[in-house]
Amino acid sequence: MAFATGPISIQGLTRGSEQRNPSVVALGGGHGLSSSLSALRRLTTDLTAVVTVADDGGSSGRLRGSFDVLPPGDLRMALAALCDDNDWGRTWRDVMQHRFASDVNQDEPLNGHAVGNLLILALWELLDNPVAGLRWAGALLGARGQVLPMSTVPLSINGEVLESDDNESLVRRRIVGQAKLARAGSGGLVTNVHLEPADAPACAEALESIELADWVILGPGSWYTSVLPHLLLPDMRQAIASTTAKKLLTMNLSVDTEETAGMDAAAHLEVLGRYAPGVTFDAIIADESKIHNRERFELAAQKLGARVFFSTVGVSDGRAVHDPLRLAAAYHEVFTAIGS
Template identity: 50%
Template sequence: MRAVALGGGHGLHATLTALRRITKDVTAVVTVADDGGSSGRLRRELGLLPPGDLRQALAALSAAEDGGTLWAEVFQHRFGGSGALTGHTVGNLLLAGLFEVLGDPVAGLDEASRLLGISGRVLPMSAEPLDIEGEVTGLEPDGTASRIRGQVAVASTPGQVRRITLHATGRPGSRPVACPEAVEAVLSADVVFLGPGSWFTSVLPHLLVPELHDALVRTSATKVVILNLEPQPGETAGFSPERHLDVLFEHAPRLRVDAVIADRDSVPTPASLRRAAAALGGRAHLASVAAPGVGGRHDPDALAGCVRDALGLTECEREGQ
């Protein structure tokens, strides 16, 4: 089964970790708009793709959390101290070096995959860094909408994000250009996943890259949306599970999905979610997929089981349904 997962950060890591339990043919298509932390520093200083989310995807596919290779462990090592390397990870620096030496982020990521012994593939959604702009309400006393720029600013705003736009760095109003390999991966996939993750800064940006959006609409792959376990302050504060789907439709009205996966305990009104999923052409699948005792994290085994059920690969536990 050829699986493609789109997203970024911890949400994409959760999907990839679950998919590793189902198939070895996994491709991650990763957002490239991060402007904070180590990634933001390398992006500003070197003009390269922010490597952090790409590194996280490589780590998820390397099975580092299952006692993988020494390289997989070193790749995730973050420097401490108080010098110039403070906060940087080895993987971020290695990817930056590969991008500069090879002059091609896709070739650099493929080389990193070989180093880590990964059977899948990690691709950027665009070969150039992108900027996110958000339309936010609740920041002005008169209630007018404000525009804020940058992934960190959008993700941490005390206001309510309404919409986002995406453009190439330094070229406001420009159309972002998709990575051709990412477009081809979506078109040739058997199943494509969106979410979980920061909805406005990790999930929705893929729908705002025109070629990638068109590929998601045209692909014959089964399309699955995995919802977050809880709303995120700033980005989706106060959102119901079905509101996440409404926002998805608002940014990509032509997109249709086949399945929506959600944690049973995170859905106050299952009937509302089922209606929202049906409006997008899909069916809601509710199961216990949260990691016990770990707030806001999916359990990879449980999520893999629910994915199998949603795809009709096996019989899933149906307690409480």
Template identity: 45%
Template sequence: APHGTDTTPHGTDGASAGTDGLTGHAVGNLVLCGLMELLGDPVAALEHAGAMLGAVGRVLPMSRQPVGIEARVRGADPAAPDEVHTVSGQHQVAVTTGRVESLRLTPSAPPACAEAIEAIRAADWLIFGPGSWYTSVLPHLLVPQLADAIVSTSARRLVTLNLAAEKETLGLSVADHLAALHWYLPELKVDLVLADAKAVGDPEPVERAAESLGARLVLAPVAVVDGTPRHDPAALGAALVPVLGADR
């Protein structure tokens, strides 16, 4: 879901990623940017986009104000594998070839979208993932008001693990993905972790990482059958039905 991050790609240490400011951005993101400029409010823009597509449900931003992502990345420059640089912009962090060592938002404490806070407080379940860990999942934990709502809500919490590492998480194990949640929000407690058995491999370290968050690991065949690292929507839905319907 769109989460208030900026839509202008920047290179290492703030340098421009190229002469074309639209490079690397999906058409959907550009349409949303146009709607935001037209309507003057990201919530209204997302509701308008949802109505255009006949979408069921509601998409809300993390914040109504522009928010950027910065990462400290080791080896972002292949010629200097031990140097640490700041990589700015959602797209540039997502495609970095170095190892992300830390992540932060700019500004560091943006005001949370009030509707998002209300939705978190009213929810039965909060589901984190699947998605790009550093640029789509973790940023929500870095908005102080959202983090407070995530920790204090009565909703149960489920983490859906990715099937394969992306560029931004190369070098991270499946267990490391769960450890990153604790690193960025130590107060976070999780009820269940859902993962594909083949993608997990040895489940023991993942079980230990899940237990450190207070969670139970649930393994299910949720990937497409052709072997590519993609979730099968029907299989994922079938795996979620008994999980989300379980008693506390």
């Protein structure tokens, strides 16, 4: 497949004979969501990012603990990914992502904090409304789309890991928090992943966006801590299951991470089916070079109701990083093949 070298047109996307600017909702968090947003903003101007709010590490964890707010880090990264490719957009993207680091005083309280996290926190304190604060941040940046939290209350994502003890017997160890869970798979099999509070409300604006979307896209991202949480929150899971939108899952380029050690690509799909049996997908994008057992993967995709689209979507130097233009071309292929 040939890849464009500039912004990709969506002139061919139609519903019936009507040309469309598809309404797309992208779900996830962290670097994975940034990758999908960087691709999708080349395809549509009607774009909403719905972001996980369970991060408890780094700058986000410190601000969350000190001010009892949503962790701003993944929200900041989504806003930065929606910045335009002009001087204004690139400058504000870099400002939002800039982290303070003092060479003079290692104990400086600003060390490690991202400017964007502090800006978002200031807007939340001034407006006393997380959605309004993110809307104002997006307006300042000239973001191509809106960013919404998955929930308006901070969440904790917890789980258990099955591992061998000194007697080679399996023992179950409880893991509390996103930062620890993200590394837990290297010690054993991660199980019983859940959110607390279990009955937390989903963001009303996020639910409405999913209901009205043409496409809902989940992934790529850390499977247990960025992708799965959207299916663990009851209201969000129900919205995803019941929407009339087409649903697309984007696979990761690396499956053997600290979070998912020992799991192949098909096992990633099986995790979603196990935790959210009522959710199906219309399409899955995967890089065939990362799928070691194509037959097993396609069978797992079939159980989710999905058609698999194989595309080369990684950067050319071989790193496990999505290339925005290649990923945009893959999304465009799916949109055209399946339609809205």
